[in-house]
Amino acid sequence: MKKAIHSPACGEVKDSLYSWGFVIAVTTVAIPLIFSQFPPYYIKLASSIMIMILYGVSFNLLYGYTGYLSFGQAAYFGSGVYVSALILRSTSSLPLALLGGSIAPALLAIVFGYFCVKRSKLYFAMLTLAFAQLIYTLIFKWRSLTGGDDGIVVPRIPYLHNPLTFYFFILALVLVSVFIHWVIVHSPFGHMLKSICQNQERTEFIGVPVEKQVLVAFIIAGFFGGLAGAIYAPFIGVISPKLVHWTMSLTPVIMVVFGGAKHFWGPAIGAIVYIVLKDIITLYTDNWLLVFGLMLLIIVLISPRGVMGVLENIGTYIKKNITKANLMKERIN
Amino acid sequence: MEDQFLILLNGLSFAMLLFLVSVGFTLQFSVLGVLNLAHGSFYMLGVFLAITVAMFMGNYAGNFWIGLLLAPLLVAAFGAFLEWSLLRRIYxxxxxxxxxxTxxxxxxxxxxxxxxxxARYSIISLPPIFSAPVNFLGVTFSSYRLFIILLGLLVAGLLWFFLQKTKAGMIVRAASVNREMVGALGVNTPLLFTAVFALGAWLAGVGGVLxxxxxxxxxxxxxxxxxxxxIVVVIGGMGSIKGAFWAALTLGMLRAFGIAYVPQVEMALSYLLMAVILIIRPRGFFGREEA
Known part of the structure; x- marks a missing residue:
C-alpha cells in the first residue's frame, strides 16, 4: 500500500476567468500601447512577460492542477528554443519553427515522462531534474549542432521586425495557448487531474489510469513549454545553453510560487512579478539567485499560496471584519 | 588485462566518492522523510571550505588533512543549523x-x-604523501585514488557497524521504519533528526574535500x-544504504569503463541504466515495495 498523502497543497483550484482574465488582458494590451512612446525596451519586457506567462501556465497544469512538481521544464523550453532556432536558420519559416519547436519537446516529454511518472511524486521531481540535466549537457557538448557555449544567432523575421508588431504576435499566440489551457482544465480530463491532485489513491480506485493521465498532462506541459521556447528564440535573437540550464527550470517554479499555484491566473501574475523584479534586482546586484532564493524560502514558509493567496486572505479578512462590524451594530441596536 | 584492472580501480575510486555523498542523501531521506535537494550544495561547500583551509594554511604540508578534518565538520554544523532553524518547521x-x-x-x-x-576555478594540490603513484597488485596506480577507495570502504564499514551494532544505530534504523513509534517510545526525535541530518551533511562534506x-x-x-x-537512489532503492553502496559501485564501474571504451556516449550510460532499472525493477536493487 502506498502511503496516502493528504496534501494541503491540493485544495480547490480557483479560476475566475472573467475577473482576472479581463484585468490581465486589458493591462497586457494597454501597457505596450502606453509605452509605445517609450523606448522599445519596455515593449520587449512586456513581450518576455507574455512568453513567461505561457511557460508558467503550462508548468502549472502539472504543479497546481495535478500536484506533480517538475524541476526540469527547461528541458522542454530549451529544446523548443533550439529546435526553433535551427529550423529558422535552415528554412526561415516561423510557422514551421513554432510547429517543430513545440512538437519536438512534446516527443521528448513522452520519452522522459514515461519514466518520470513510473513511481511516486517523490521520484517525479528527481527524475525531471535529472533528465533536464541530461538535455543541458547534451546541448552544451554537441558543439557541431548547437554551437556549444557560444550559442546560435537566430535570423530575424522580416515581418516581425518592429518590436510592437512582434509583441502583438506573441500576445495573440499566448492568449490562444492560455485559452486552450483554460479549456483543458475545465474538461473532464482537467477535472480528473484535479482529482489526482487531491487524492491520488481514490482516483485510482474509481478506475482512472493515473499514470497515463499524468503523462498526458506532462506532454501537454512539454508541448506548450516548448512553444514558449520556440517563440522565445526569434524574440531573443541569440540563444545559448543558458536557456536550458537548471535556472531556467527554476523560472516557472518561482513564478508559480510567487503568483500562487491554486489559481489559474497565479502563474500569470507571478510572471509579471518575476520579470519586473528580476529586471530591477539585476540593476543592483548579480546575485539575483540569492535574492529570489530568500524570497522563495520566506514565501514557502509563510504563505505557500503566493500573491494570489495573500490577496484572498486579505479579502476574507476584510469580509470577516465587515460581518463582525455588522454584528456589532446589530447588537448595539 | 592490466588496463582493465586500472580502469576497475579508477571506477572503484569514483564509486567510493559517489557512495560517500549519496549515502548521506539516502540516510537523511530514510530517517527524516525529506529529500534534501541541496545535498549537492553541501558537497560543494565541502570543496570550497577545503580550498579555503588550504589557502589559509599556505604551503603548510598538513593542510589537506586539516581540511579533511575541519571542512566536513563545518558543513555538518551548517547542516545541523539549517535543520534546527528551518527544516523542522516543514516536516x-x-x-x-x-x-x-530544500x-x-x-x-x-x-x-x-x-x-x-x-567565479574563478580553483583546485588544491595533492598532499605530498600522495605525490608518487604506488605499485598496487602489479599495476601503477595513483596513491591518492587508492586512499579514496580505502577511506570509502572504511566509512562504509563504520556506517555498517554503527547502524547494525550500536544502540544509536538501532534507533536510526527504527526511525527509518516508523518515526512516530520511535518518538512514542521516548526517543528525542528532534535531536535524532538534527543528528542524522548533520551526519548526512558531514558525509557530503567528506566527499567534497576528497x-x-x-x-x-x-x-x-x-x-x-x-x-x-x-540516479544512485533510483538504482539502489530509495532510503536503502546497502542499495546506495551497490548502486554507487555499479555507476562507478559504468562510468570508468564507459570513459575507456565509449567516451562519446559515456554520459548517457548512467541514465540508460536508470531507465532500464525503472522498467524492470522500479523499486531499485534494495528498495522497499512502497515508495
Missing amino acids: IRDVLFQYLF YTWILIIDDLVLMIWG VAPLQTAYAGMGLDIIVDCF
Whole structure:
C-alpha cells in the first residue's frame, strides 16, 4: 500500500476567468500601447512577460492542477528554443519553427515522462531534474549542432521586425495557448487531474489510469513549454545553453510560487512579478539567485499560496471584519 | 588485462566518492522523510571550505588533512543549523513544499558560494604523501585514488557497524521504519533528526574535500553531484544504504569503463541504466515495495 498523502497543497483550484482574465488582458494590451512612446525596451519586457506567462501556465497544469512538481521544464523550453532556432536558420519559416519547436519537446516529454511518472511524486521531481540535466549537457557538448557555449544567432523575421508588431504576435499566440489551457482544465480530463491532485489513491480506485493521465498532462506541459521556447528564440535573437540550464527550470517554479499555484491566473501574475523584479534586482546586484532564493524560502514558509493567496486572505479578512462590524451594530441596536 | 584492472580501480575510486555523498542523501531521506535537494550544495561547500583551509594554511604540508578534518565538520554544523532553524518547521507539510523548500537552499548556497569564493576555478594540490603513484597488485596506480577507495570502504564499514551494532544505530534504523513509534517510545526525535541530518551533511562534506584535489571547483558542481545521487537512489532503492553502496559501485564501474571504451556516449550510460532499472525493477536493487 502506498502511503496516502493528504496534501494541503491540493485544495480547490480557483479560476475566475472573467475577473482576472479581463484585468490581465486589458493591462497586457494597454501597457505596450502606453509605452509605445517609450523606448522599445519596455515593449520587449512586456513581450518576455507574455512568453513567461505561457511557460508558467503550462508548468502549472502539472504543479497546481495535478500536484506533480517538475524541476526540469527547461528541458522542454530549451529544446523548443533550439529546435526553433535551427529550423529558422535552415528554412526561415516561423510557422514551421513554432510547429517543430513545440512538437519536438512534446516527443521528448513522452520519452522522459514515461519514466518520470513510473513511481511516486517523490521520484517525479528527481527524475525531471535529472533528465533536464541530461538535455543541458547534451546541448552544451554537441558543439557541431548547437554551437556549444557560444550559442546560435537566430535570423530575424522580416515581418516581425518592429518590436510592437512582434509583441502583438506573441500576445495573440499566448492568449490562444492560455485559452486552450483554460479549456483543458475545465474538461473532464482537467477535472480528473484535479482529482489526482487531491487524492491520488481514490482516483485510482474509481478506475482512472493515473499514470497515463499524468503523462498526458506532462506532454501537454512539454508541448506548450516548448512553444514558449520556440517563440522565445526569434524574440531573443541569440540563444545559448543558458536557456536550458537548471535556472531556467527554476523560472516557472518561482513564478508559480510567487503568483500562487491554486489559481489559474497565479502563474500569470507571478510572471509579471518575476520579470519586473528580476529586471530591477539585476540593476543592483548579480546575485539575483540569492535574492529570489530568500524570497522563495520566506514565501514557502509563510504563505505557500503566493500573491494570489495573500490577496484572498486579505479579502476574507476584510469580509470577516465587515460581518463582525455588522454584528456589532446589530447588537448595539 | 592490466588496463582493465586500472580502469576497475579508477571506477572503484569514483564509486567510493559517489557512495560517500549519496549515502548521506539516502540516510537523511530514510530517517527524516525529506529529500534534501541541496545535498549537492553541501558537497560543494565541502570543496570550497577545503580550498579555503588550504589557502589559509599556505604551503603548510598538513593542510589537506586539516581540511579533511575541519571542512566536513563545518558543513555538518551548517547542516545541523539549517535543520534546527528551518527544516523542522516543514516536516508536517506536503512533500511538494518540502521539495520547494530544500530547492531554495540550492539557490541560496550556490549564490553565496559564488559571492564568497568568486567565479574563478580553483583546485588544491595533492598532499605530498600522495605525490608518487604506488605499485598496487602489479599495476601503477595513483596513491591518492587508492586512499579514496580505502577511506570509502572504511566509512562504509563504520556506517555498517554503527547502524547494525550500536544502540544509536538501532534507533536510526527504527526511525527509518516508523518515526512516530520511535518518538512514542521516548526517543528525542528532534535531536535524532538534527543528528542524522548533520551526519548526512558531514558525509557530503567528506566527499567534497576528497574531490577537491582531483577536480577544479566551480559554483554549480553541486547540481552535477545531486543528479548522480538521484540516479544512485533510483538504482539502489530509495532510503536503502546497502542499495546506495551497490548502486554507487555499479555507476562507478559504468562510468570508468564507459570513459575507456565509449567516451562519446559515456554520459548517457548512467541514465540508460536508470531507465532500464525503472522498467524492470522500479523499486531499485534494495528498495522497499512502497515508495
